[in-house]
Amino acid sequence: MATTVIPFGPQHPVLPEPVHLTLKVEDEIVKEAIPALGYVHRGLEKLADIRDYHQMITVCERVCGICSMIHAVCYSQAIEELMDIEIPDRAALLRVIWSELHRTHSHLLWLGLFADAFGFESLFMQFWKIRERIMDINEATTGSRVIVSVNVIGGVRADLSPDQIRWILSEIDIVEKEVRQLQDTIMNDYTVKARTCGVGTLTKEQAYELGAAGPTLRGSGVAQDMRMLGYGGYSQIDFEPIVETSGDCWARSTVRFRECLQSMDLVRQAISKLPEGDIRVKVKGNPPEGEAYARVEQPRGECVYYIKGNGTKHLDRLRIRTPTFANIPPLLAMMPECELADVPVIILSIDPCISCTER
């Protein structure tokens, strides 16, 4: 059988992000996939040389728009560990609220794109319509819809008033109700299952050994979620990771769908435990010195920051490992023996963010 080499991406109608794969195909069956990156590489880590450690929050938020809030949380936690800063309880829970709102809008965005990948346009529009409510909450509470910029070293810069809290609770009730109305379609519809069940299967052992992260790992049956660490305000909240075991595209989409509903619950829990008090502490003392390693759970999975400070306002080193970077080797393992027509669905199933990956 002759082998055909097909360049897939970086521009493709179904890809929201410019990932490039070289596919070796025999008779429309993929035999091998080789990745190529670098299309949107920006060298953001190097900016730590010229931006001080406070300004770097702004840079970290721009590693990725969709998980900007959680990037900032991870970076702030690393700096706060180095400088021995304990943030107020209210700030920790406000970080949880905005993080979970980010997770919800990221998952809803992805569920829409995923529906689009297998040609279900009306489902795509339904998910994006629901997502608008979350974007409105972000805008009303922070001033921005996507990059909310609420984190500062030592806490957060914005607070929620009682009126805003009541409004958020009523909005997430509506979001939850509308998301549940789509549950049967995304999880049980015959045509959706035909395009996702048994497609791009990653076993539990493969997922673990290849270092998969987030819904890709949990969709293969590994109950690992960085929120279990109890970082920030998560230590005050009841939380169990959501796991599916079939390891295919259906499992990964189901994990994300169920996590949307879980995030609504976490927002409610965080609001119910929100104490009165300060939202930030003043940063005192010398600039950060030493090494710190921080991990948080983004919508796409585990995000890792390594920071090395030298006691000046500029960091010696900022290293960011984003979840999509971890999910590329597992993606390569999902490809062999799949049909060429399933490639977009499989790629979408890891929720690729190439601007994150390349930074």
Next chain:
Amino acid sequence: MIGKVIDVTPETLVGEVMNLKNDGQRLVTFSTYQEDEKKIGILYHFDKNLETTHLRLVTDMDKPIPSISGVLFAALLVENEIRDQWDVEFDGLVLDFNRSLYLDPEVTQVPLVSNVKIEPKK
């Protein structure tokens, strides 16, 4: 830094990684930093049940570093990334992008090492 740190040398690195793999540890990623003008520091981060273990390798930049991609395939992307950003070589890398994973062939400045220039690729 949170987690246990184990110092390794180029000679003991692959064996230690094998031990951690056999212990059921999952590779998270590596982080790099400049130890001094001629030395690079690499931290290999592993995880098991949310407990972190780091291997710390400090070695010369101008000598090849043993690749662990033969033991853990997922390491290949990180090693290629480090190759791009620090201009160090990895011995035994299973898929070597030869300094072109992120960078275009005409790039001559090594991104994370000051004042080091390299020949553009033909």
